[in-house]
Amino acid sequence: MTTVLVVDDDPAMVRTLSMNLTARGYDVVTAGSGTEALARVHGADLILLDLGLPDLTGVEVLTRLRRTSALPVIVVSARHDSRDKIAALDAGADDYVTKPVGIDELLARIRATVRRVPAVHPVFESDLLRIDVAEKQVWRDGHEVRLTPTEWRVLHTLLARPGSLVGQQELLQAVWGPAYEKETHYLRVYMATLRKKLEVDPSRPRHLVTEPGMGYRFVP
Template sequence: MAETILVLEDDPAMQSFLTTLLKSQQHQVLSFSAGLEALQCLVTQPVDLILLDLGLTDMDGQDWLQQLRNWSETPVIIISARHSEHDKVQALDNGANDYVTKPFSAAELMARVRANLRKVSSNQQVFSFGDVQLDPVSRTVSRNTQPVHLTKTEYDILLLLMRNADKVLTHNQILSQVWGKTYIDRPEYVRVHMAQLRQKLEANPAAPSYLKTEPGVGYRLKVANAGSSL
């Protein structure tokens, strides 16, 4: 099945080039020049990858990316004439997966597109433990087949633990991945959200079978031979 790629680019010539290039590689393409219109489309039309120019007709691309990341993990490759390290770092901090500066070759861009699509494919498995399932594509969590509402932070912590099942993650590893590196050394943030996750997902939150505490270190999602002891 052909992957769908959204192109958000305000320059008509570049938009046409990208659309033609992607279609020549058998991708389906949705093209926009306005950020708001693209966001509205994404609400009802899921895509596999986004190519984003930072200079849009109605808003700054950095702001657009921040809005997207409030509810979507769709991979984003920035395509921009902005070469400064500050712009690149800001885009990556805002959730971009890759950054390509103009001018670029078609071969380089397609290599980056393929790399990011491979990551999407590898992340499409449904994770589970006990009676809990998490679907990273639809960003849904269920328990005994019933939907469970998680906040964005709770979901991000759970997904991180599930992708590292049976591996101990330190407080700072979780803080860095979920909140950002400026929040390290605030273990109380993790404790509060782990308590909420246990309330929602464990049969006995006071004696969790899966969401385990590693005293003085961090947390681990115990999948192999899960028992009821702390």
């Protein structure tokens, strides 16, 4: 059973979402504030997050969450301004829908988001590189390497299919969401940064390999 954490300070909205999700077979946990949400993420498979919370903004919740977790998040907000959408997506949201939203559309977005989340073997090790996915830690030659939340999401997506090609659009959608499918320059920037941090010789990468015009692969 998929567990959904509903984060909203509007009791009527929480009640409506909870009733509809439960009726369709989801397990529902609720939180009325950002602090409460961060305390209840353990065990959740997906978060529905409002931006207008009484203590922390939704973006602040996302920023804190992404320091330790790649848990999928769909923002459900009454804010229609593109700047709010960009801020939420850049902070790590997987999708953004505006209220009022039909329950059938929201359920479809939940299913699509859950499908995009890859299952990853918890630990990868090579001669000089060790990646612990569960703990979100990387070591190169015995030294811990710090990755940003977005760098983690790129690496996480590639690690889900070691050795296999992950297409550019697929990677963009998995990390930034459907609105970013054509922003291929994002991938060039982040892959270059990851290579500097993880590869012994970034100009001749061993693990983070580019397939020109197609995508990228993580080679064990």
